[in-house]
Amino acid sequence: MAWTRKHLLDLESLSKAEIVEILDTAASFKEVSGRSVKKVPALRGRVVVNLFYEASTRTSNSFALAAKRLSADTMSFSSSGSSVSKGETLIDTAKNIEAMGVDAFVIRHSAPGAPHLLARHTQCSVINAGDGCHEHxxxxxxxxxxxxxxxxxxxxxxxxxxxxxxxxxxxxxxxxxxxxxxxxxxxxxxxxxxxxxxxxxxxxxxxxxxxxxxxxxxxxxxxxxxxxxxxxxxxxxxxxxxxxxxxxxxxxxxxxxxxxxxxxxxxxxxxxxxxxxxxxxxxxxxxxVSNGLAVRMAVLYLCMGVGAQSVAAREEVEA
Amino acid sequence: MPTLLLKNGRVFDPSSKLDKTADILIDLQSGTIEGIGKNLKPPPGAEMLDCSDLLVCPGFLDIHVHFREPGFTAKETIASGSAAAVHGGFSTVVTMPNTDPPLDNSSAIAYQYLKAEQAGMARVFPMGCITKGRAGEELAALGLLARAGAVGFTDDGACVNSSFLVRSALEYARALGKVVVEHCEDHDLSNGAVMHEGKVSAALGINGYPSAAEEIIVARDIRLAKLAGARIHVQHISAKGSVSLVREAKKKGAKVSAEVAPHHLLLTDECCRDFDANYKMNPPLREPSDLDACLEGLLDGTIDCFASDHAPHTTEEKSQEFVETPNGVIGLETNIGVLLTHLVHKNKLPLKRFVDAWTASAARVLDLPGGSLKVGGPADVTILDLDLRWQVDPARFKSKARNCPFAGWKLKGAPVYTLVGGKVFPAIGATMKVPAKQKSARSR
Known part of the structure; x- marks a missing residue:
């Protein structure tokens, strides 16, 4: 199937075919983790920002590593020690980071719907890494x-x-x-x-x-x-x-x-x-935890517009 | 003597059983109605307003609005709120005291009256607080508030949790001839909730506000009113259980009244699925069965009147995360259009009850002047075009705020003029541009 989504905000709105597409893509990426050089050039030159407003070990590191394995540049942001502690709103923070030229936000936030709000206000891909008690x-x-x-x-x-x-x-x-x-x-x-x-x-x-x-x-x-x-x-x-x-x-x-x-x-x-x-x-x-890495590679890969093609085909093009 | 003639309108006033094509002659000096009848002869030089094909009603009253002054003037001021009122077809409004500082003392009440007079548009009647600082701990100076002109007492936005204080307020208010007006919410049970508790809140992972949290206080206050021999008014009723409680109490002769907001008649909690804060208010949007119960209550008189709970907030405040944004939506400029379109024109609500619930019945709840067209009475008039087709565009509102849950709605019916003491204000049906195509449809 052709992947058309720019964001991954929740599973409620995905179709069965879309979920299967992510799982199958993840399966092909899992093989990459077994190689000695654990990297593909799929997202070379793209920038993924981790925007974490809540504590996280597994998810933030998993997303960061997933992005790196796809050759994307990564930035991370946490609410403590940033302008959020000075009272900046989510939208202002996101727009300022977006202005640096980034392609995707991976957001974790205590407020349900925060990723949906972000998706309405930025041009970037938005990946929900957990919004309150809503979805992950x-x-x-x-x-x-x-x-x-x-x-x-x-x-x-x-x-x-x-x-x-x-x-x-x-x-x-x-x-x-x-x-x-x-x-x-x-x-x-x-x-x-x-x-x-x-x-x-x-x-x-x-x-x-x-x-x-x-x-x-x-x-x-x-x-x-x-x-x-x-x-x-x-x-x-x-x-x-x-x-x-x-x-x-x-x-x-x-x-x-x-x-x-x-x-x-x-x-x-x-x-x-x-x-x-x-x-x-x-x-x-x-x-x-291991599988999480492959799944997140698949999600970033699909949502950041590379879509449709298989990993192998993509690598051929890049080569 | 300056005079205004409202010519050839359908004069419609349920309280005086008026429904006929007639003229209304207004003395602009005193701001009163001089005559109602067919083919009235105006004195030479009289101004004339052609009301052919228009419905000429008593001035509408919205007995629940927030004008945010003093304290939150970025959201609304008494001037901008008054402009929104007359633009939306309302000649009279009752303002809530949750300002900063709150209206818990007589000078704060006097301040709102002064600001309203300076604005010179709608008639503005402030309500005073039940408790000092709306803190729910000790009674505000109810007697002095009443003397300064407070038309009722409420801590709206918050419920007075202490039954002892509510009883005391009811007893005090009884002696003052005033009504205690309650925001019915058991805060311990609602527990900081931001939407109705049900299927949607369960799916969204949002802490829900069960209907029982409203019903418990409605039941309590009905009993306390009986104990005190006083009147209680239930604000913004939203749950079917509350409607049943008020109905049963009225049957037994309790002195209880209730109001309902248009959004609680037209919107459900499904609207919250996209986390759009323009559907977030307190009490929250509930389920279809609650909407049905509210409409039924309105039809059988359990619910006395409409009230918008016009609650302006800045766009910045409303663009935050859903759970973080303040509660409330604006209503003054859409109240009439949405109800005409979705209840009156769909034959769910008779026109007579619609007008009554915005006029005489609303005035009766708080013993306010107005609500009827009478010779010698104030020339407060709301003039409607029942067939005007228009689309809600918040950019055209006179309110400072844009937090409107009906943005983009296509409507049929709008206020075209609002008269306050004979002074004519163009309303939203007159100020917006009607597309040419719609104009011709209208003339057909």
Whole structure:
């Protein structure tokens, strides 16, 4: 298919074909990471700016490295120690950086819709790297990529997303993407951390019985409790949470033999997921991180206008 | 004696059961109506305004506007707000006291009256605060506020969370013959929410404001009003449960009234999907069933009147991230057009109820003068062209603000003149350019 989008703002608005296109493109980029020279010239001369208004380790580094592997120049910006602390607005900051001649913004922001706002006010590509509790499309894509890679397919699988659904952009992006590719999605967690209308909003199932969910799932994606978003107000305490809603070895005895355990990180070890499981055989957590790089290369490559052509064809042209 | 003759209009006043083609003669010296009747003979030299094919109504009142002065004059001033009012067809407005400083003392009330007089356009009646500094902690000087001319008391923008204070305010207001006017929101339950809690907020990952947070306070205040034997007015009703509560209370004879804003009758939370801050206000846009309930309440009299909650903000403020932008949208210059187009012309709301809810019923809620056409009464008149086709272009507004949720809407029906004490102001239907094609369509 011909890729036509300039921005990646959310998975809700993508078609199944577009999601598959990103996953397939990512698969071809994954091969690049295995080479001794891990670089292709696809975005040579282009500039990608990381605009991070919220803390990030994985995502910001993953995007920066993805851009570098595509030979783009990169700049990074974080809200502390910048003009934001002097009260500059998002739009002003972005327009000033844009005036330096950049091609894409990768933005993380605590406000839902901040990437959408940016896309309305700049000429650059805008890639959403997490907007509040709304979406985190590249995390959703890398999770789906990992499921497809490990389990060989997505359609027909049951994927359970466990924990702090209320505050999770990862849950929302996963739900949209997985549903479009034909998976069954169950969101499970304490009633107060699963917003009342979310089943209807996302076309998913909701459960508060983790044992029952564990038995059915082919993939279990554990979410971090977002204490920084005051998630602690919504349940009585972490000990109770771990006992009733956390994933532990005892509970995993009920799981299907091939079920995988995922986590977008960072992990609250011993709360939503025990260290034994996080580091155990079923865990694909580090593969998720590796795959994230390939997915982000694919997203930058497609959205920055190179589109359509395969990686190989592109390299030929560049050569 | 200077005189103005409104010639040959369809004189339409539900409060005096008037609906006939007639003339209105206005004494410009006193600003009062001298005669209403067929073929009135004006004195020589009288000015004349041809009202053929136009609807001549009592001056419309918008009992809920924010004019931001003192304190936030970049958003709106009393002068720009008054200009927007008459441009939008409103001869009278009631201003909310959430200025800086707030209208919690008599000199602040006097200041707004002075500014309004200097502007010399719409009649402006300020409301005073219920609590000092709108802080919700101690009563403002309600007696002195009333003496200075406050037409009611509210902490609008915030609810008075203390039931004790609301009771005290109600008792005090009863003795003053004034109404306590409440922004109904249980802030603990709404918890800093920025949109309605439902499917859309769940999908967007935005903290939602459940309808129950409004309903709880509506229920509480109805009970407190009964306890105090006083009148309570529910501002900007938005949830179907609130409409039911007011309906039941009225049946039992409670002294409760309610207003509804055009956006709560015409727009739903689906509008927030693109994170456009021009759909962000408090109370928030809710669901289709809430819109239906509000319309039903308007039709059966549960809801007494319209009010726009005209809430101007600068374009800079409204271009921030959705969750960061201040609440509120403007309404003065679109109120009439959007309701005529989407309710009256679609036969969902009788013209009579439409006019009544902007005139007599609005005046009655706060015991304001006006709202009817009477010989000897003030010559406050709103003249409408029910068939005029136009498109909302915020650039043409007299308001300083552009935060309009109806930008670009194609409408049928607009105010063409607003008279305040006989003084004629062209309204939006007269000041905009009508494309030639539409003009000919109109004359057909």
């Amino acid at each position: 499309p590249t995390q959703g894509l890398l999770d789906i990529f990992t499921i497809r890679e490990k389990l060989g397919k997505v359609a027909g699988l049951t994927v359970a997303i466990l924990g702090d659904i209320r505050h999770s952009r990862v849950a929302r992006s996963n739900a949209h993407g997985l549903r479009k590719l034909g998976a069954r999605v169950i969101l499970a967690g304490p009633p107060t951390l699963v917003p009342p209308a979310i089943a209807a909003a996302l076309g998913v199932e909701v459960s508060h019985d983790i044992d029952a969910v564990v038995e059915q799932a082919d993939a279990l994606n554990c979410l971090r409790i977002q204490f920084e978003r005051k998630a602690g107000r919504f349940f009585p305490g972490v000990r109770e949470y771990a006992a009733i809603y956390g994933l532990n070895e005892d509970r995993m005895k009920r799981a299907k033999p091939g079920a995988i355990i995922m986590h977008p990180g960072p992990i609250n070890r011993g709360i939503e997921l025990t260290p034994e499981l996080a580091d155990g055989d079923r865990s694909v957590i580090l593969q998720q």
